Amino acid sequence: MEEDQNLVSLSLLNDEQDQKLLEKISSKSKKIFKIIYPNNKQLIKYKIYNRKEKSLEELSKKFVRCLIDYDEKIICLDQITEELGVERRRIYDIINILESLQVVKRKCKNKYSWSGFKTIYQTIEQYANKQSNFDITTHKREKSLEVLSAGFIKLFMQQKSIWTLEEAAKYLGNEVDQNKLKTKVRRLYDIANVLKSIGLIKKTHLASSKKPAFQWVGKEGLKLFYQNLKQNELRNSTQQIKENVAIIPTPQIQNLNKPDNFNQYVGKCIDLLIQQQLNDRKLQTEQKIREQNQNQVTIITPKLRKTYTIIPPRVTTPKKTLSNTPKKNQSNSHTPNNNKTVVGSLIGKFNQNL
DNA sequence: CTTTCCCGCCACTGC
DNA sequence: GCAGTGGCGGGAAAG
Structure with a gap:
């Protein structure tokens, strides 16, 4: 069973011209568009690839959307993996990052807990409070995404509100090795994406150098995220039915x-x-x-x-x-x-x- | 070209 | 030894 979510079957292409056209396209960009002829039928599959749809940001949004109505919930990895239709590995990414916000915690094998969206607010507050020297990084693996994420958030809360990822990477572990730094930047991209998905930060540019950077948004962002989610939920639920019937x-x-x-x-x-x-x-x-x-x-x-x-x-x-x-x-x-x-x-x- | 970052190999960890 | 985790970096898409 090679059921691929990205495979869509179409039974069109009546004339040769269509076919030629599509073949032309597919040969130019194989990753995005591929045609397969499964049998003698005029059935054609396009392999569609859209990087944005697969991004951590999108996935993270979906992930949170699944949980947002719960104040408390046990997340079963197998279940959520299936629900989101994604490889396990990606879920770990998201979970690790969300752990730095303390909304999710590992309970045991295959099980994580979700402690309600509002705990994110609380965690943020703790980060902001310099006195308490809030530190979840003790007893954690030093290179974990969680630790890095926590550090990243701290930078925003305790230093300044706009950071270039490279800048942050340097700041966060004084790497000298260029490659190591590059890797760290990669990780920060991951982290930035899930923080962005929640509305905690947003993309901007440095005023000075025009370089791409991220800016802290914080609680307002969270709130906005939540509200948008709810609003969309409403709209969709009323629209969905109509659409299906009308179709x-x-x-x-x-x-x-x-x-x-x-x-x-x-x-x-x-x-x-x-x-x-x-x-x-x-x-x-x-x-x-x-x-x-x-x-x-x-x-x-x-x-x-x-x-x-x-x-x-x-x-x-x-x-x-x-x-x-x-x-x-x-x-x-x-x-x-x-x-x-x-x-x-x-x-x-x-x-x-x- | 630069920026972004998906993907999945494979090391590690705890049973 | 094995299943669950999760570092890590290649290299391709997006800009």
Whole structure:
């Protein structure tokens, strides 16, 4: 099973011109865009790669989003890993950094605790309080991300509010070796990204040299992050449903080939649906390609993936599988529960059609 | 070109 | 010895 989240199947490309166009693009930028012909069908897969979507910042946001409603929660690594659809290693990165904010702590193998978003505020306060000489770095491995992160935060709180990463790296461990320094800067990028994801810091430039740097935002940033999250949550929850229902096309199959069972009907609807959406996407894509006529194309959004969560094998009752669907290899547990909405709506149409 | 930083190898750690 | 952790730096994407 080489199910790759970045693989999206499309069944379009009717004419050769399309095909040529896409091949051209893919050959120019293999990492971003790849075409695979799985079988004799006209089914084409694009390998889509978008660095931003995979960034620690995004992942960290997702991570916190999963936990933000809890004042207390045990985080199970396996679970969260699956939920976020990401390799374990990345979760460690985030957790290690968040540990410096004391929101998460290791409990035991595979288990970490989350102690509520507001503990971040408290931790910040402790950092700010110079008297208490707040130090979580004792008894920690000296080179850990957690320690580095703690140090980084301290720099902001106790020295000045804007830092270049290189500057910070130098300050934080007086490295002489250029390579070691480079590594430290890499780590600081990681840290900066998760701190940024929470709103604690933001990217700026030094006024003097224009060099990229990070600026402390602190509590206001945290608050903003929280509020935005909640607001989006609301908006999405009301929109999501609408979107799913509206997306269902009225089947054009009424008279000619009246489906005689539900599975068949669902299959046809979904074919139609996919066809329609992919065509739209295809048009958009080609449009953009023409516009920029460049070698880097990062256009297809993850939304497309959502479309695919309604492939029959998982929506229908386990009767027979539908043949002649444009594709069959659909990912598994990540598919959200939109399915039900879609199916529900399809049932309605089905009844109406008979 | 520089800046950013994803990815995953493999060392370490604690059972 | 083994599974869970997590340093670490290559090298590719983004700017």
